[in-house]
Amino acid sequence: MNPEVSDRTSHPALPAEGLEFQPVTTGRLPDLARFSAQHGKFRYCSCMRWRVTSTEYRNSAAEDRGEALEGLVRRGRPAGILAYAEGEPVGWCSIAPRESYAALERYRALPRIDEAEVWAVVCFFVDRRYRRQGVTLGLLGAALSYARAQGARIVEGYPVEPGSRSYTYMGSPRTFLKAGFVDVTPPGQARRVMRYCVPREV
Numbered sequence: 001m002n003p004e005v006s007d008r009t010s011h012p013a014l015p016a017e018g019l020e021f022q023p024v025t026t027g028r029l030p031d032l033a034r035f036s037a038q039h040g041k042f043r044y045c046s047c048m049r050w051r052v053t054s055t056e057y058r059n060s061a062a063e064d065r066g067e068a069l070e071g072l073v074r075r076g077r078p079a080g081i082l083a084y085a086e087g088e089p090v091g092w093c094s095i096a097p098r099e100s101y102a103a104l105e106r107y108r109a110l111p112r113i114d115e116a117e118v119w120a121v122v123c124f125f126v127d128r129r130y131r132r133q134g135v136t137l138g139l140l141g142a143a144l145s146y147a148r149a150q151g152a153r154i155v156e157g158y159p160v161e162p163g164s165r166s167y168t169y170m171g172s173p174r175t176f177l178k179a180g181f182v183d184v185t186p187p188g189q190a191r192r193v194m195r196y197c198v199p200r201e202v
Contacts, residue, residue: 018085019083019084019085019090019091019135019138020083020084021081021082021083021084021138021139021141021142022081022082022084022142023078023079023080023081023082023142023146024073024079024080024081024082025073026073026074028082029070029073029074031082031084031089032069032070032073032082032089033070034088034089035082035089035090035092036066038127039125039127041125042092042125043062043066044062044065045062045065046062046065046066046068046069047069047079047080047092047094047122047123047125048060048065048068048069049103049122049123050094050101050102050103050104050107050122050123051068051069051072051096051100051101051102051103052068052102052103053102053103053106054103054106056102057103077096077100078095078096078097078100078119078146078147078150079094079095079096080092080093080094080095080096080123080143081093081095081139081142081143081146083126083130083135083138083139083142085130090126090127090129090130090135091124091125091126091127091130091135091136091138091139092123092124092125092126092139093121093123093124093136093139093140093142093143094121094122094123094124095119095120095121095143095146095147095155096119096120097117097118097119097120097152098112098118098119098120098156101120101122104120104122109189109190109191110158110191110193113184113186113193116153116154117152117153117154118152118154118155118156118195119147119150119152119154119155119156120155120156120157120158121140121143121155121156121157121170121171122157122158122170123169123170124136124139124140124169124170124171125169126139136171136172136175137175137178137179140157140171140175140176140179141179143155144179144180144196144198147198148198152198153197153198154195154196154197154198155181155195155196155198156193156194156195156196157170157171157176157181157193157194157195157196158170158191158192158193158194159171159172159173159175159176159192159194160172160173160191160192161173173192173194176194176196177194179196180196181194181195181196182194182195182196
């Protein structure tokens with residue numbers, strides 16, 4: 001299946017009106033670089049917070065993280081989705097198999113809840129001019145389509161309530177619920193886990 005094509009009708013998360021959503025491939029690296037250059041907070045992390053161990057993250061500089069993310073894309077690894085408005089990248093969502101997130105796999109507050117193979121959505125970043133316009137929901141919907149095209153059967157998210165002192169770029173529970181996710185947080189666990197099970201083809 002062509003990874004450049006976004007499926008707009010396969011799940012409840014409908015893209016925001018007038019926006020386009022595409023997975024980041026080598027051909028879209030210039031767009032990712034442009035998005036990074038325009039957003040200092042994104043550039044500082046380059047969405048490597050969960051992809052490398054905490055020690056590796058602390059010992060790296062912003063430039064190193066940006067090069068690492070670009071390297072993942074060049075090696076054909078799943079990295080994320082970009083949102084476009086009039087051809088300009090205005091939003092980002094990180095989506096990949098959970099095992100590719102080294103820090104997440106070691107994070108005691110979010111242990112695996114079972115042995116299922118899952119893909120994980122761990123970060124959103126939206127240009128401030130486009131916030132509160134459904135961009136995050138559109139990104140999440142496109143991430144689901146992309147993961148399904150790559151063979152994923154389960155997609156997980158770890159949202160936090162707005163205003164939480166936890167890592168705040170992981171989306172809100174409300175957004176995940178709108179996209180069709182269900183809460184599967186184990187009893188007694190503080191950090192929330194939500195899942196979307198990809199419907200099987202009839």
